[in-house]
Amino acid sequence: MTVLPLCPTPIMQHETVQLAHGAGGRLSQALMQRVFMPHIHNTYLDLLDDQAKLELPPGMVAFTTDSYVVSPIFFPGGTIGELAVNGTVNDLAVGGARPLYLSAGFIIEEGFSLADLETIVISMAEAARKAGVMIVTGDTKVVGKGQCDKLFINTSGIGVIREGVNLSCRNLAAGDSIILSGTVGDHGMAIMTSREGLSFQSRITSDCAALSGMIAAMLDVAPAIHAMRDPTRGGVAATLNELAVSSGVGIAINETTIPVKAEVRGACELLGIDPLHVANEGKLVVAVAAADAAQVLEVMRSFAEGRDAVIIGSVVNLHPGMVVMRTAFGSQRIIDLPLGEQLPRIC
Secondary structure, eight states: OOOOOOOOOOOOOOSBOOGGGGTTSHHHHHHIIIIIHHHHOOTTGGGOOSSOOOOOOSSOEEEEEEEEOOSSSEETTEEHHHHHHHHHHHHHHTTTEEEEEEEEEEEEETTOBHHHHHHHHHHHHHHHHHHTOEEEEEEEEEEOTTSSSSEEEEEEEEEEEOTTOOOOTTOOOTTOEEEEOSOSSHHHHHHHHHHHTOOOSSOOOOOOOOOHHHHHHHHHHOTTOOEEEOOOTTHHHHHHHHHHHHHTOEEEEEGGGSOOOHHHHHHHHHHTOOGGGSOOSSOOEEEEOHHHHHHHHHHHHTSGGGTTOEEEEEEESSSTTOEEEEOTTSOEEEOOOOSSOSSTTOO
């Protein structure tokens, strides 16, 4: 009698992500049950259908999507997971929407640590909880070693715009005040100094945060705010230029009013980068009628995310489509768009 060799029992416990985790079989199910579902489960996601069936309140729906490839994936002040949640929440909120639901798609490199993946998922769950949103659907793909750098995340978001709110880059009018919610360049320099191994007396920490709560309170007191943007890639310089061009107006700002942390300024000088061109992930640029500026500023300063808020300039009829800054020396210079990607993979 021929004795057939016994098939070895499949290995189900791994310390790193395997290609089989993305194949849709038992390991895929194990990944969901071990890493994802314990932390981000909710009534919509728990069904594990191919789609989430959502309930939306009346109103215009805002929808956004973004992909996150930041390197390193753990940085002072956050993780790629927190960044993905907060970035999408903020993109909805600056349009006047109350963020409600997110999707999350993961592209994971074979061999990535499962413990690190779970840490990132936990950080996403906590960020979503703080922002008052639910991650209701998602996807996981695994690619071969070297075909992506550790982990990429795509998040999409849905929110509902409150009645009577009309925020747009095209709404700026001469006389508007330009408000900045706090110090510039924190996120970009946190990534760059961490990436390059630079050290300063005070560690630079990312400003990664969800701004939806602060924005909702601002709209409560001034629903006619003209425009809001979060100055991410390209920094405050890119955001102000986009506002000026879209509305066909000029923007005048004052260098002495723009808050920059000493360690961020030092890092920028060392690397030859203008802080106004550096990405932020928890800051807000607001254009509001001058009559409402003081009230909006007071509300912003009541939140941790806006405690350093300040008026940095105004909208003018001069030099339409351009941003001009009065320097600390009393001269003027044009603040242009960055020529290229100064800080790649910053978000």
